[in-house]
Amino acid sequence: MLYFKYDRTFDGLLTCIFDAFNRKEFPDNIVGEDMQLPLFTESFKVVTDEVRADRVLKALRKKISPSATDMLFVSYLSEIEGIEMTLFRYIQKALTAEFSIEMNFADPDVLELSKIYKKVTREEERMRQFVRFQKTTDGIFFAVMDPAHNVLPLSARFFRTRYADQQWIIYDIRRKYGFFYDLKTVETVHFDHLDVSLETGKLTAEKLDDYELAFQGLWKDYLKAITINERKNLKLQRQHLPKRFWKYLTEKQA
Amino acid sequence: MNPNIFDKLKTLAEAAKFDVSCASSGTTRNNPGNNLGSAAGWGICHSFTEDGRCVSLLKIMLTNHCIYDCAYCMNRRSNDVPRSTFAVSELVELTIEFYRRNYIEGLFLSSGIVRNADYTMERMVRVAKDLRLIHRYNGYIHLKSIPGAGRELVAEAGLYADRLSCNIEMPSEESLRIIAPDKDYQSVYRPMHYIQQGFLQGAEDKKKYRHAPRFAPAGQSTQMIIGASPDDDNRILHLANDLYQRPAMKRVYYSGYIHVNTYDTRLPALTTPPLVRENRLYQADWLMRFYQFKVDEIVDESHPNLDLEIDPKLSWALRHPETFPVNVNTADYETILRIPGIGVKSAKLIVSSRRFGRLTSDNLKKMGVVMKRAAYFITCNELPTFTVQEAGPEYIRKALTAPKKKKTDDRQLIIQFDNPLIPNS
Numbered sequence: 109m110l111y112f113k114y115d116r117t118f119d120g121l122l123t124c125i126f127d128a129f130n131r132k133e134f135p136d137n138i139v140g141e142d143m144q145l146p147l148f149t150e151s152f153k154v155v156t157d158e159v160r161a162d163r164v165l166k167a168l169r170k171k172i173s174p175s176a177t178d179m180l181f182v183s184y185l186s187e188i189e190g191i192e193m194t195l196f197r198y199i200q201k202a203l204t205a206e207f208s209i210e211m212n213f214a215d216p217d218v219l220e221l222s223k224i225y226k227k228v229t230r231e232e233e234r235m236r237q238f239v240r241f242q243k244t245t246d247g248i249f250f251a252v253m254d255p256a257h258n259v260l261p262l263s264a265r266f267f268r269t270r271y272a273d274q275q276w277i278i279y280d281i282r283r284k285y286g287f288f289y290d291l292k293t294v295e296t297v298h299f300d301h302l303d304v305s306l307e308t309g310k311l312t313a314e315k316l317d318d319y320e321l322a323f324q325g326l327w328k329d330y331l332k333a334i335t336i337n338e339r340k341n342l343k344l345q346r347q348h349l350p351k352r353f354w355k356y357l358t359e360k361q362a
Numbered sequence: 363m364n365p366n367i368f369d370k371l372k373t374l375a376e377a378a379k380f381d382v383s384c385a386s387s388g389t390t391r392n393n394p395g396n397n398l399g400s401a402a403g404w405g406i407c408h409s410f411t412e413d414g415r416c417v418s419l420l421k422i423m424l425t426n427h428c429i430y431d432c433a434y435c436m437n438r439r440s441n442d443v444p445r446s447t448f449a450v451s452e453l454v455e456l457t458i459e460f461y462r463r464n465y466i467e468g469l470f471l472s473s474g475i476v477r478n479a480d481y482t483m484e485r486m487v488r489v490a491k492d493l494r495l496i497h498r499y500n501g502y503i504h505l506k507s508i509p510g511a512g513r514e515l516v517a518e519a520g521l522y523a524d525r526l527s528c529n530i531e532m533p534s535e536e537s538l539r540i541i542a543p544d545k546d547y548q549s550v551y552r553p554m555h556y557i558q559q560g561f562l563q564g565a566e567d568k569k570k571y572r573h574a575p576r577f578a579p580a581g582q583s584t585q586m587i588i589g590a591s592p593d594d595d596n597r598i599l600h601l602a603n604d605l606y607q608r609p610a611m612k613r614v615y616y617s618g619y620i621h622v623n624t625y626d627t628r629l630p631a632l633t634t635p636p637l638v639r640e641n642r643l644y645q646a647d648w649l650m651r652f653y654q655f656k657v658d659e660i661v662d663e664s665h666p667n668l669d670l671e672i673d674p675k676l677s678w679a680l681r682h683p684e685t686f687p688v689n690v691n692t693a694d695y696e697t698i699l700r701i702p703g704i705g706v707k708s709a710k711l712i713v714s715s716r717r718f719g720r721l722t723s724d725n726l727k728k729m730g731v732v733m734k735r736a737a738y739f740i741t742c743n744e745l746p747t748f749t750v751q752e753a754g755p756e757y758i759r760k761a762l763t764a765p766k767k768k769k770t771d772d773r774q775l776i777i778q779f780d781n782p783l784i785p786n787s
């Protein structure tokens with residue numbers, strides 16, 4: 109068994125491909141460099157190299173469409189176990205096939221990646237749906253999220269366009285980083301201490317704008333008022349609004 | 363902040379809740395410069411109420427005072443309900459503040475009629491205008507045009523709104539006359555026609571001058587109330603089909619009648635709203651818009667009502683067993699679309715994948731085909747052939763409507779109300 113170890117970056121993964129072709133040695137598994145390897149395995153440590161990663165991307169672009177190339181990065185953000193090998197096999201096949209493989213959904217890796225891609229984009233869509241900003245005393249609109257996949261990098265552009273005239277922060281509480289938009293650019297931020305309740309994702313009252321709690325109240329009242337009791341269907345509600353998102357949804361808090 | 367605002371919001375949101383339309387799709391608004399808001403072409407649902415409906419827009423009335431007396435309406439003149447009116451500035455602020463917190467995609471504004479149609483319409487247009495011009499707001503705006511509103515006001519509304527709607531409410535003029543005596547088809551069709559003219563003119567101008575103002579770029583929609591009048595599905599779907607022939611008409615909504623004014627004997631005393639029928643109508647609507655069915659294939663004089671037991675696509679297939687089985691490895695896209703258990707997505711996957719090799723039933727399953735249904739209508743070489751030819755339509759109907767052990771698995775054509783995640787134009 110041959111294991112490749114890499115630094116858990118997308119460029120690192122592309123370098124794995126480059127190195128494999130270069131050495132004519134193909135891994136049975138690719139794991140993060142922090143992982144303990146099982147006994148009796150050989151391993152090779154891949155050193156991330158942007159130039160090599162770029163060359164793999166360039167070669168790919170000759171074989172598959174730009175949207176298929178984007179799909180690889182998006183699927184990578186899934187952080188699903190085994191995603192490295194699925195991507196590795198896909199790219200290997202794409203590079204050696206005569207025609208683009210991207211539409212061949214009878215191939216298990218093509219089908220699998222299309223499903224993972226859908227999961228990630230679906231999760232990103234849920235950020236657009238369920239982010240709830242709270243206005244702070246200094247006028248910043250602040251939200252925490254806990255997405256199943258690492259989708260914040262995909263969301264940032266959407267929020268940058270939509271809320272171009274307000275400062276905002278969206279913070280991934282599990283991965284401990286976020287994005288801050290200061291009316292000019294979007295930057296990555298880390299907080300060592302975060303004054304939010306882990307149960308509700310809400311800031312403490314003294315950090316909030318004077319009217320913030322009133323608007324939260326109006327939002328809850330509004331949702332109650334437009335419910336048609338004759339059509340109550342909690343199952344349908346849960347299907348669209350999965351329980352795991354409830355904790356940070358203002359309207360689901362007492 | 364005016365403390366009254368809580369009461370106003372409650373009263374005027376309640377008053378608006380029966381309008382089904384919620385879609386916020388159909389426009390793309392980029393954000394030129396650094397202003398507030400964008401519209402993404404795709405609607406976004408920000409929440410779901412306990413009835414399972416998508417909440418995309420702040421759906422609200424400017425006022426629920428009304429001089430009319432429509433039988434089905436909670437806000438009719440003769441009802442003794444709490445009444446309220448928003449100031450234009452209050453509603454504008456509420457929209458902006460909700461929008462900034464990512465609660466909503468925008469505003470869906472309707473109104474009871476005060477004084478006359480134009481007076482009311484003018485105030486609604488003011489809200490949209492202030493949002494666009496004073497607050498430089500680029501989010502979604504849907505205005506429900508007041509029946510009988512004049513050409514100039516409709517034209518102005520189209521400059522600021524993404525979508526305009528005029529509700530037909532009753533599927534026939536006869537029913538409308540009985541149930542909403544203050545309205546007639548003229549008062550609905552005329553504004554509908556102004557919108558269409560504005561929409562076409564706007565598209566024409568856009569070709570000539572790049573900076574010509576856009577007119578209601580998401581077109582118009584309308585709504586019919588189902589089950590409040592004796593009109594059958596044949597009538598309803600043919601009317602919907604006629605409406606879809608109009609260039610600006612994007613959506614027809616069907617709203618199962620809820621018996622709110624129990625004292626009014628013109629209306630049927632339904633104990634529960636006709637939700638199954640409503641769902642079947644949406645499914646039929648989808649067959650017309652996305653599955654290339656003609657309205658006459660779905661309902662006609664001899665089948666004037668949709669089958670409540672099975673969906674209209676399966677119903678069609680069982681009435682046309684001679685069309686099946688279909689070979690998924692060779693049939694064209696249009697034919698594959700008609701197979702029960704296969705949706706638009708899986709039909710596309712099938713057509714693009716089979717170039718690489720023969721598809722097996724296992725491939726189909728992985729592509730999302732509901733084999734339990736589809737198996738009776740397809741061949742793909744290796745399947746044991748127990749199709750509609752051998753089984754006969756009656757057998758299949760029984761097999762597919764038998765009480766299910768587990769949850770529903772018919773995922774192809776379940777449409778509740780409105781699915782704004784699917785582009786609708």
Ligand code: SF4
Pocket residue numbers: 428429430431432435436437438439473474475
């Ligand atoms: S016009 Fe008719 S439907 Fe509209 S608010 Fe007045 S009574 Fe209700």
